[in-house]
Amino acid sequence: MKFGLKLCSTILLLSLFSTAQAQSYIGGQLTLLNYDQPNTNKAFIALNDDTAVSALTLQVGKQLNNWVSLEARVSLGILDGSLSIPGGGDVEMELSKMYGVYSLFHIRDQIELLTPYLLLGYSKADMKASNNGISIEESQSSLSYALGLAIEVDDTFSINFELGQYVKDDAYELDGFAAGFQRSF
Numbered sequence: 001m002k003f004g005l006k007l008c009s010t011i012l013l014l015s016l017f018s019t020a021q022a023q024s025y026i027g028g029q030l031t032l033l034n035y036d037q038p039n040t041n042k043a044f045i046a047l048n049d050d051t052a053v054s055a056l057t058l059q060v061g062k063q064l065n066n067w068v069s070l071e072a073r074v075s076l077g078i079l080d081g082s083l084s085i086p087g088g089g090d091v092e093m094e095l096s097k098m099y100g101v102y103s104l105f106h107i108r109d110q111i112e113l114l115t116p117y118l119l120l121g122y123s124k125a126d127m128k129a130s131n132n133g134i135s136i137e138e139s140q141s142s143l144s145y146a147l148g149l150a151i152e153v154d155d156t157f158s159i160n161f162e163l164g165q166y167v168k169d170d171a172y173e174l175d176g177f178a179a180g181f182q183r184s185f
Helices: 001-015
Strands: 023-038 050-063 068-077 081-084 092-108 114-129 135-152 157-168 173-184
Touching: 023 092, 050 081, 050 092, 050 173, 081 114, 092 135, 092 157, 114 157
Parallel strands: none
Antiparallel strands: 023 050, 023 173, 050 068, 068 092, 081 092, 092 114, 114 135, 135 157, 157 173
């Protein structure tokens, strides 16, 4: 955990020195996340199941040069999932919020219409489990990574698709797919 945070901090600081071409951007994504408990002994609510939750994500970033950008994201849950309790009943799972800071490493070609990228950073997610008026909340954070593809529509607008592991901890994992847009200014 500490190594990942130190790595992200180092990348962010080193990237700040190459801001000659810096261009800011803002964007949004619809993020479809899979909630899973790989180790039910350490899960905050032990269920042998997984479910999907979804969120709206706001992105704010700065393209430092052709290859590196820095980005902050905040996601708010919009659709909850449910898990089955052994013996009957359901537990509603909700992503309260997820936020993080990331470095994106772009692979650019001469055309620049399609730009694959690698996302590395740090995310923190707050999950809530509810059943019959009783709620349990848990926060987890971890190193995050994703592979994405940005498709340039014009000089200031692009759409993007991303597949990533956003939180992976002993209690739960959040991985998934995101689709969205970015507007440069």
